[in-house]
Amino acid sequence: xxxxxxxxxxxxxxxxxxxxxxxxxxxxxxxxxxxxxxxxxxxxxxxxxxxxxxxxxxxxxxxxxxxxxxxxxxxxxxxxxxxxxxxxxxxxxxxxxxxxxxxxxxxxxxxxxxxxxxxxxxxxxxxxxxxxxxxxxxxxxxxxxxxxxxxxxxxxxxxxxxxxxxxxxxxxxxxxxxxxxxxxxxxxxxxxxxxxxxxxxxxxxxxxxxxxxxxxxxxxxxxxxxxxxxxxxxxxxxxxxxxxxxxxxxxxxxxxxxxxxxxxxxxxxxxxxxxxxxxxxxxxxxxxxxxxxxxxxxxxxxxxxxxxxxxxxxxxxxxxxxxxxxxxxxxxxxxxxxxxxxxxxxxxxxxxxxxxxxxxxxxxxxxxxxxxxxxxxxxxxxxxxxxxxxxxxxxxxxxxxxxxxxxxxxxxxxxxxxxxxxxxxxxx
Ligand code: UGA
Numbered sequence: 248x249x250x251x252x253x254x255x256x257x258x259x260x261x262x263x264x265x266x267x268x269x270x271x272x273x274x275x276x277x278x279x280x281x282x283x284x285x286x287x288x289x290x291x292x293x294x295x296x297x298x299x300x301x302x303x304x305x306x307x308x309x310x311x312x313x314x315x316x317x318x319x320x321x322x323x324x325x326x327x328x329x330x331x332x333x334x335x336x337x338x339x340x341x342x343x344x345x346x347x348x349x350x351x352x353x354x355x356x357x358x359x360x361x362x363x364x365x366x367x368x369x370x371x372x373x374x375x376x377x378x379x380x381x382x383x384x385x386x387x388x389x390x391x392x393x394x395x396x397x398x399x400x401x402x403x404x405x406x407x408x409x410x411x412x413x414x415x416x417x418x419x420x421x422x423x424x425x426x427x428x429x430x431x432x433x434x435x436x437x438x439x440x441x442x443x444x445x446x447x448x449x450x451x452x453x454x455x456x457x458x459x460x461x462x463x464x465x466x467x468x469x470x471x472x473x474x475x476x477x478x479x480x481x482x483x484x485x486x487x488x489x490x491x492x493x494x495x496x497x498x499x500x501x502x503x504x505x506x507x508x509x510x511x512x513x514x515x516x517x518x519x520x521x522x523x524x525x526x527x528x529x530x531x532x533x534x535x536x537x538x539x540x541x542x543x544x545x546x547x548x549x550x551x552x553x554x555x556x557x558x559x560x561x562x563x564x565x566x567x568x569x570x571x572x573x574x575x576x577x578x579x580x581x582x583x584x585x586x587x588x589x590x591x592x593x594x595x596x597x598x599x600x601x602x603x604x605x606x607x608x609x610x611x612x613x614x615x616x617x618x619x620x621x622x623x624x625x626x627x628x629x630x631x632x633x634x635x636x637x638x639x640x641x642x643x644x645x646x647x648x649x650x651x652x653x654x655x656x657x658x659x660x661x662x663x664x665x666x667x668x669x670x671x672x673x674x675x
Pocket of ligand 1: 368397398399400401402457460464497498499500501502503504505506507508509510513568569570
């Protein structure tokens with residue numbers, strides 16, 4: 248099937264690569280011409296395990312192409328995916344300008360009746376606006392609007408796209424469902440379930456999922472605060488909770504909390520949307536407040552360990568918002584870095600992938616080539632991102648290189664007993 252993908256960010260590019268891999272004829276387009284030029288050369292603009300190989304294979308085999316010209320991408324396309332960003336406005340509401348512009352592009356350049364699929368996370372009701380925009384521009388064409396939200400995790404996006412837990416399709420016509428069934432046949436033939444709903448249900452389900460996952464993290468962080476003050480072990484509590492299948496162990500890792508381009512923005516956007524519909528959900532605000540507290544809590548542990556921060560050197564292990572990505576958007580690690588720098592500390596960070604992106608955000612942040620180099624002469628290490636390599640560090644070497652052997656573990660990655668045995672002042 249001929250598919251156009253508007254927007255080649257994380258979601259769009261993974262969509263391009265995996266649909267081409269499934270045998271579709273896919274063309275990606277983006278307002279950022281430089282990004283397209285790089286993609287044509289097979290260079291992916293961000294780190295995502297497996298993505299570059301899949302893009303190169305698609306380009307070589309011919310199923311995948313990129314163009315700066317939306318007309319080229321849309322010519323003869325049966326489906327157009329809208330995968331552009333929905334960043335927060337000042338009050339947190341999702342800014343849908345890029346979605347509207349994409350719809351206008353689709354309408355102007357479509358050469359035939361077309362299915363328009365929202366993949367970006369959008370507030371419920373966006374499909375109605377899409378329909379209006381498309382038909383205003385091109386009353387001569389028939390548009391089927393479909394909501395097909397992604398559930399990709401950065402760092403595991405290819406795996407999630409190739410083997411999703413479910414494919415969610417919201418549509419309003421048999422034609423819309425039929426097109427999505429055909430497109431995802433390679434998936435459903437492998438046994439992947441397709442959940443079919445109306446448009447509003449699909450749109451709202453995505454926000455509901457992200458807010459629920461964020462709630463699990465904030466819940467365990469709130470319990471973690473009580474555990475800390477009562478001498479209980481939060482990791483063991485999470486294990487006990489997780490053994491109950493009604494709860495599940497996933498997303499119960501207490502620590503610095505969530506970041507990234509999705510949860511922080513989606514939570515506020517969801518709250519604004521509910522307000523617009525006349526529903527107050529203070530729970531959503533509370534989830535975000537607890538999450539903000541997690542960064543402040545880690546900074547205060549550093550303060551308690553070091554007394555005055557002026558003139559002290561603090562090493563951050565991990566700068567990305569989570570492992571397996573170079574993404575630092577809303578990264579708790581950067582929150583820690585900013586607060587420590589503000590308080591007068593020298594901050595040096597090491598991340599296997601995200602050092603450059605972090606440095607671009609915070610000029611005063613020093614970066615180092617590995618964990619030991621970052622720790623050299625440091626008075627305290629803060630583990631900010633749970634990259635597996637930090638779990639395999641040589642603790643003797645780490646201790647020897649530091650000025651004071653103090654570790655604040657923002658992800659509960661280290662074994663407290665082992666850290667204490669190795670002679671560290673350890674703050675979980
Ligand atoms: C999230 C969702 O997991 C995806 O299903 C969704 O498609 C995506 O948002 C999106 O809306 O596009 P992502 O932001 O890539 O994916 O990251 P997650 O793996 O969900 O992690 C989010 C944050 O939560 C990270 O900062 C992570 O460190 C933190 N986290 C996660 C915890 O603090 N504790 C946990 O137990 C789990």
